[in-house]
Amino acid sequence: MQYQSLQFAKKENELEVTLYNIYVFSIPLDDVKRICPVYKVGRNSIDFEMQNKEKAEGRFNLLITKYIRNLKNKMSGFPAVYVHKNAGIPLFGLQFLGIVDKGSEMLEIKPITNCNMNCTFCSIDEGPDSSKQVDFVVEEDYLVEDLGKLLEFKKKHNPSVQFNVWINPHGEPLLYAPILSLCERIGYFRNVAEIHIITNGVLLNKPLIDVLAKNKKVQLNVSISGFDDAKARNIMGSNAYSINRVLEMIEYASQRMIVTLTPVYVAGHNEDQFGKIIEFVKKIGCKIAIQKFCYNKFGRNPIKEKSWNEFYVQLKELEKKHSLVLLGEIEKLQQTEQLPQAFKKDDVILTQIVSPARMIKDKICSAKGYSVLVPGCEKESGKIKVKITQDKYNIYIAKPLN
Numbered sequence: 150m151q152y153q154s155l156q157f158a159k160k161e162n163e164l165e166v167t168l169y170n171i172y173v174f175s176i177p178l179d180d181v182k183r184i185c186p187v188y189k190v191g192r193n194s195i196d197f198e199m200q201n202k203e204k205a206e207g208r209f210n211l212l213i214t215k216y217i218r219n220l221k222n223k224m225s226g227f228p229a230v231y232v233h234k235n236a237g238i239p240l241f242g243l244q245f246l247g248i249v250d251k252g253s254e255m256l257e258i259k260p261i262t263n264c265n266m267n268c269t270f271c272s273i274d275e276g277p278d279s280s281k282q283v284d285f286v287v288e289e290d291y292l293v294e295d296l297g298k299l300l301e302f303k304k305k306h307n308p309s310v311q312f313n314v315w316i317n318p319h320g321e322p323l324l325y326a327p328i329l330s331l332c333e334r335i336g337y338f339r340n341v342a343e344i345h346i347i348t349n350g351v352l353l354n355k356p357l358i359d360v361l362a363k364n365k366k367v368q369l370n371v372s373i374s375g376f377d378d379a380k381a382r383n384i385m386g387s388n389a390y391s392i393n394r395v396l397e398m399i400e401y402a403s404q405r406m407i408v409t410l411t412p413v414y415v416a417g418h419n420e421d422q423f424g425k426i427i428e429f430v431k432k433i434g435c436k437i438a439i440q441k442f443c444y445n446k447f448g449r450n451p452i453k454e455k456s457w458n459e460f461y462v463q464l465k466e467l468e469k470k471h472s473l474v475l476l477g478e479i480e481k482l483q484q485t486e487q488l489p490q491a492f493k494k495d496d497v498i499l500t501q502i503v504s505p506a507r508m509i510k511d512k513i514c515s516a517k518g519y520s521v522l523v524p525g526c527e528k529e530s531g532k533i534k535v536k537i538t539q540d541k542y543n544i545y546i547a548k549p550l551n
């Protein structure tokens with residue numbers, strides 16, 4: 150039996166199963182032997198020496214279903230939830246996971262949570278210092294199929310629109326093991342014009358860039374926010390960060406595909422870095438879109454947010470000093486038909502608890518094919534009545550009523 154996304158290794162009394170490279174769970178070998186005492190474990194396969202292979206497969210899949218509930222992210226050590234087709238967790242309805250459609254030509258997909266960096270300004274509080282307690286990873290097939298359904302819906306209502314798909318998870322997208330095949334499959338949709346990967350660049354390497362660059366729809370948006378080694382390590386919150394390596398990869402990538410640098414301007418922390426970043430952009434000929442640091446209640450906030458005016462003044466000065474346009478026209482996004490709204494604010498609905506959310510005390514519930522985030526839900530399972538408190542863009546938050 151072959152499993153493309155799983156790797157197996159025998160460890161003492163357990164069969165260690167790794168999903169998408171960084172998630173792991175174990176199956177007791179006693180349980181495996183109960184299927185058939187004679188079996189062979191390969192890297193992506195397990196073979197039971199029994200006639201009825203179908204029966205063996207069925208029983209082994211039941212073991213996977215049972216023990217994958219103990220899934221852990223090896224990197225963070227957090228419990229992890231595998232969001233697959235049969236997990237009962239809809240991909241629409243959450244801000245941090247799945248598919249987000251805000252009614253424009255831009256669609257966001259979020260296949261993973263957590264990050265290998267720890268930026269001091271991270272607006273979503275990801276990485277090793279994160280206060281989150283649970284990680285998520287979405288099955289590739291599930292994501293592609295639901296995106297396909299959304300694109301089909303869009304095609305019916307907006308036949309001439311070409312969509313841009315942004316892979317911008319609450320974390321680092323290159324940690325998602327099937328990122329290449331995900332991009333390839335998204336690229337097959339005819340009404341997708343561009344696929345943007347928003348990455349910190351740490352996991353870029355030449356072979357990976359070569360394959361990404363073959364997909365003409367893929368573009369890289371790389372968030373570097375420092376240029377000097379010590380400064381860059383400091384702002385990325387990691388001693389393992391090597392800005393020189395990331396710059397080398399950016400330069401290599403920019404010779405093969407469209408690359409945009411997206412540094413965050415954190416006044417008082419990294420303004421002295423922007424001159425060098427801009428000169429680098431001019432040297433290699435990539436694009437740049439400087440981001441303003443914005444306060445986020447749920448993020449890391451090293452400074453008080455500055456006004457947009459102050460930000461624009463800084464950008465204008467940089468423009469003048471480095472003779473590079475930094476304040477271009479902001480292109481208006483084309484509006485497109487949204488999926489029908491399932492609930493309205495203040496609706497009282499009955500939902501099914503399907504998973505813990507990023508914090509164990511919060512839950513993901515499901516109703517009418519949408520996920521609903523219910524903070525402070527003490528119940529662990531079963532049905533619960535909730536009142537919708539947020540409904541914008543079909544992203545639902547609710548409070549428990551009992």
Ligand code: SF4
Nearest residue numbers: 264266267268271349
């Ligand atoms: S790279 Fe992005 S997601 Fe990761 S910690 Fe930095 S800002 Fe957050």
